[in-house]
Structure formats: C-alpha cells, structure tokens
Amino acid sequence: MKFKSLLFTAVALALAAGAHAKSIELLNVSYDPTRELYVDFNKAFAAHWKAKTGDNVVVKQSHGGSGKQARGVIDGLPADVVTLALAADVDALAAVARLIPPDWQKRLPDNSAPYTSTIVFLVRKGNPKGIKDWDDLVKLGVAVITPNPKTSGGARWNYLAAWEYAKRKLGSDDAAKEFIAKLFKNVPVLDSGARGSTTTFVQRGIGDVSISWENEAFLAIKEFGADKFEIVVPSISILAEPTVSVVDKVVRKKGTAEVAKAYLDYLYTDEGQEIAARNYYRPRNQAIAAKYTANFAQLKLFTIDEAFGGWAKAQKTHFADGGTFDQIYAK
C-alpha cells in the first residue's frame, strides 16, 4: 500500500514536471548604450510571453561597441537576435558570414529600426566653452570626446552628422573632410564604445563636450544630475536608426525562431514603444511619441539615405580600410 502510494506520487510528480512550462533562453547581442533599455524590455517581454504561451523566457544580454559585437556574432557568438547601432553592422552578418539573408532589413517595419535617436552634445553645466553648433567643435582649445568609428556605431553616426553639417555649410566633400580632420584633432581620447566615451567625459572629467547619442546624454544627466551637465542640441543632426534582426542560422539551430521573432515584434507594440520612449529613444509610434514630446527636442534631422546614399555606401567611403577616417587619422 505504502509502496503504491509512493509510486503514485512519483508518477504524478513526473507528469507534473512534463507539463511544466518550457524554459527558453535567448541571447540578445546589442550595442553599448542599450543596457538600461533592454533590462526593462526583457522584463516586459518575459511577462508577455509567459501570459501568452505559459513558457518562461530568459533573455541574456551582451553589450559592447556595435562593430565589435557584430564581429563577435560573425565569429560564433550565438546571438538569437542582434539589436545593433546601425544597419551596416547587421549587413556584415549577411555579407561576411551569411548568417542572415541579404534582404533582412525588409523583414520588419521602419527599416527594421523600431526606435530612433539622434546625435546631440553633452556639455558641462553652464556650457563654459559656449558650444552651440557643430562648428564650435573645431575651435582651438575645445576638447571633444567621441568614440572610435572603427568599433563604435554611435561614433559613426557622430562622424556622419558632422560631415553632413560641414558639407551643407561649406559646400563640398573636400571641405567637409577638412572640417572632420580638424574636429578629430580636438579629440584627446578615442574609446571603443559609446559608453566608454560617456564615462571618460562624465566620470573621468576629460573634455569640454561629448558628441553623444541623445539617449546616452539623457541617461548621463539622469545618473549624475542636471546640476552637473546639460544637453546642447545642434541646428541639424542625423536621424540615427539602430536596427534589429533575428539571426536565422542561430535560431534555426537552437529552435528559437518563433520566440526570437516575437521578441523583436514586441519592440513595435505599444508597450515596447513606451519602454523605448521612457529610456529616451524616439519611438516610431506617433501616438506614443506625442506623449513624450517634451523629452525630445525638435531639430532638423536628415537620414543616412538622403545624405550618404545608404549605409553600405557610407561604410565603404568613410569607415572601411583606407576610407576617409583612415586618411584623416593617419595624418
């Protein structure tokens, strides 16, 4: 009798374990400043997925300079999804390692960029050097902090925004190149990622102005107080579109295709857009953008397609080996 009841309990337990919710683990390989965003978002998505399917999903994160992170995935970092700083880095996954199809960017709305941002200036309180626009950055005696465009996505947006400003103001690509060369002469430290640059500026106190993601600048002010730093919005800047993609080859192998896709789709839902807006990313959803309009300065934004003919071209002209950045920096 005792044995029978024991057996019964064992069988019941085994059955219960079998019916127990699946545990799924996703790896999101992302760029530097999204740490806080994805802490919030992963929590919300886990709750959403649990309510929808009953399964537990844990999303692991890896952060670093966007170019470096793409390189890691190419070398075998098993990312289910990448949420990188720019399309060129995701393109590399298709071009170098054929991990995703070449037309990946058409798979999700808005060029696969669920939120956008722009490039602004973070200066010390009271703006002692009187920085107002891009041409103040090339003045003598202004120390500018920006990360290395070779490894950082944010740095490439910075570079292109400054380039386009100079080109529009001075009239030619040659003049713009000279402008950028002057700007980089004012850069004392080139960190490998945007977050490294922010800590250099904020924590180590180096530099007069940090060219920064808008969200990164807001976060620094939130962490360190509005009595220490302020944001300066230039007359014109670039519409930065951080792009996301499922890594097909990895999810096929791990059997996580469905949940990985749902994860990225969730970025486009009202809740996903709210979380992005709360973390100072500009939401695509107009209704939610309107709610947070006080957070985001109105300024003239140009897209990479308008100004540079898309990422593939900009990457080749400016950041590939021997591109304009190499020419400027070798001098």
Add this chain to the structure above:
Amino acid sequence: MSASAPPFLSTKRAPIRVSGPRVIRNPVWVRWLFMTLALLFVGCFLVLPLAAVFTEALRKGFGPFFAAFTDPDMLSALRLTLLTAAIAVPANLVFGVAAAWCIAKFDFRGKSLLITLIDLPFAVSPVISGLIYVLVFGLQGWLGPYLGAGDHPWFGEWLNAQDIRIIFAVPGIVLATIFVTFPFVARELIPLMQAQGNDEEYAALTLGATGWQTFWRVTVPNIRWGLFYGVILCNARAMGEFGAVSVVSGHIRGVTNTMPLHIEILYNEYNFVAAFAVSSLLALLALVTLLLKTLVEWRAQKGLT
C-alpha cells in the same frame, strides 16, 4: 648563491649581499634618498590605488557594498572565475612539473626550444593570446566551421547535435586562461630543479627505488615549496586575467563573464559602488596571495637552515 638555495629566495638574500663593503662606503644621504624614492613610488603606484579601491567600495556604507555580492550576475561571475581557476591551475601544475622535470633532469634535442616556448605566453600580449583562439575556433576560423556549422560531410550532423562551443563559452575562457598562466609553475621549478641536480635521485635509484618512488619521495619533497609558490602565482593570475578572457568571452551576462569582466560592466553602467566592491574582492585575493607567498618563503627558508 649556494647550489641548494631555490631561486625564489634571491629576493630575500639580496639585502644581505648589498650590505657588503661597497654599499657601506656610500654616503648616508644616498641611501636615504633611494629609500625615500622607492617608498614614494610604492606609495603612489601601489598603496594609493589599493586604498582608493576600498574607499570607493565603501563610499555608501556597508549596505550597498554587500548588496553588490547578492546580484545573480555577480554570483555567476564568481562561480565562473572559481571554475576557471579550478581547471587551469591543476592543468598547469601537472604540465609545469612534467616540463620542469624533463628540462632539469634530462638532456635532449630541442630543450632550449621548449624553454623558449614555455616563456611565450609571458612575451605576447594577452589580447593576442585571446585572438589566437578566435582565429582557430571562431566560426570563420580554422576549426570553427567544423565545430557547429554542420557542413562537414561525415561528422556534420553529429557535431551539430553535440553543439560544441569553444569560444564565447566556458571552454574558450578556460583555454585562454591556461595559456596565459602556462609559464608560472614551470618557470618557478626549472631553475630550482636544475640547482638541485640529480644526485639525490641517483642515490634513491641505486638503493632500489622505482621511478615513481623516486619521484614522489625524493623529487616532490625537494621542490614542494617552489611548487606551492608557483601555484599561488598561477592562481592569482588565473583569477585576475582580463585581456585574453575578454576577447574570447563574448560578455554574455550571467554566462560568460568572469569577475574582472563583470567589474568593467558594472563600471560602465555607472554602478561604481558595486564595481569597486567586486574589485575589492579581487584585491583581497591579491593580499591573501601575498600573505601566502610570504608564508611560503618563510617556511622554505626555515626548512633550509
């Protein structure tokens, strides 16, 4: 130096030698000047940063300090660091003893080449130590494509099913750590065993001991303090390694971050108290290592005199 003195005692012996007649002839102010300079240097570059680590860690009191150690990612980093050391140190212990024994007790072709190779990890930058594993085991590397892509005609499916991961996983971290800590034990033992010579082993053999008996009862007791010293240094480096591990880790939180990598992450997240709290744990480890090292030196010297 007498033939039986192990080389790691040379720092202990050095003051005895320099207090010979030549030094005594130097004016007092010269000695004071050098002593002050040395102390200032040690103060600025060692004591000050160490003190800064602990003050920063305790800046907001003990509450936040201890809270830093309850974070699951931190605990996972701690576990990974301990696991890595637990594999790397014994591996290098076995290798170090074997290599030192071969080199010190026998003559063979290519011996100097072997000695040079053992020193290689000291000579190259840790970043390169990490990159070689990416180049070999990375998806675009030499062996990487066979390890998971499943393109191999015979083993592809089997390999796919096994899901072997070397880099961006624990094996890569262990490999990189073994590589950078390679020389510690061997480098410590080679000069010691060379200085001791083969006489005692020969004596044991002529008295009828077997090879194993000779090794365990004669060789090992002779080298035990040098061995212990090498293991301590090896362990300290294995737990503290940053560069090589950073390259092969992939920085997946709660999975492939070791303690030094976790410190960088915390710092970059403006979580300075936690960053310095974890740093202070590593610094404490360094202090314990120093203490053990001093103890070993003291024991070894006592054992010899």
